[in-house]
Amino acid sequence: MRPRLPIRRILLLRPFRPPNALSPRFFALNSASRTRPNLPYLSSPTHYRPRARFLTTETKAWLKDEIRKSVKYTAYIWTFVGLAFVVAYGVNFEWMARRYHPAPEWSWITRHNYQIAKYAEDDEYKDLIFVDWALTGSMYKLILERLEDPNIDGAGLIEQGDGGILVEGIGKTGYDITNKSEPWRRGYYEALMGAARAAERLDDMVLDTTRGIVFPKNVVIGPSNPNPKPRRVGSASAPKEEDCKTRFYDAPETFYMRILTTSGFNEKQRVDAALAYGAWLDFKGIPDTALEIKTTH
Secondary structure, rough: OOOOOOOOOOOOOOOOOOOOOOOOOOOOOOHHHHHHOOOOOOOOOOOOOOOOOOOHHHHHHHHHHHHHHHHHHHHHHHHHHHOOOOOOHHHHHHHHHHHHOOOOOOOOOHHHHHHHHHHOOOOOOOOOOOOHHHHHHHHHHHHHHHEEEEEEEEOEEEEEOOOOOOOOOOOOOOOOOOOHHHHEEEEHHHHHHHHHHHHHHHEEEEEOOOOOOEEEEEHHHEEEEEOOOOOOOOOOOOOOOOOEEEOOOOOOOOOOHHHHHEOOOHHHHHHHHHHHHHHHHHHOOHHHHHHHHHHHH
């Protein structure tokens, strides 16, 4: 008789089942996506907005090139403007020199002031409606100061007498300019005559020392002028008499007598100055003195 083999049972063994396609296996599920933290730099944005770089390497290079070009062209433009101004000024200076003939041995400042003063009086080329005699007279006085200064344009002037002759109410008499050139003497004469013409127009002008403004005497407020002339709208207010005790300009006879007592002017220049001085004295109501001046010179 054949012996029997022992039968072993596996009680906990589960029966085989076919895979269920509708129920996936747990190890195939992406469980990591459920448990990973939602960080901004790890998760992709739902609405993507592209950000452009405004200052890139190419932009920097372009800006530098544009700035370099703007600086260069600006320098070129201002250089051309400056050169054009210099050329225009030189042409105008030469034109005025040919018209008014300042002495070539004068300094540049003296020639420049002389040409401007003569141009201000020139009726043919005057740009203003009226002549600013206060400015023109001041320029003539500056020219005379420079021409009579031995350290500037008056080298070689000889004073007549011991230190010059002083006349009461007029001042120092003229110099001896016989050793000067003819252009220098002519320009000196024109400057004296220009100052005399300015003095005639400024004879009734006073200086307000508090403001440095020139006013006619008839607008000054004070006891000596009980009925001052009203000022125009927009002009400076009328000054007070206590502030206008300074005469703005020298008297015309100061310059006429310097011409008549200067040694070195020709006969025509003396006669013209004597006639102008006589006309001024006649205008001021001194006919006897005017006739004496005209007959003497």
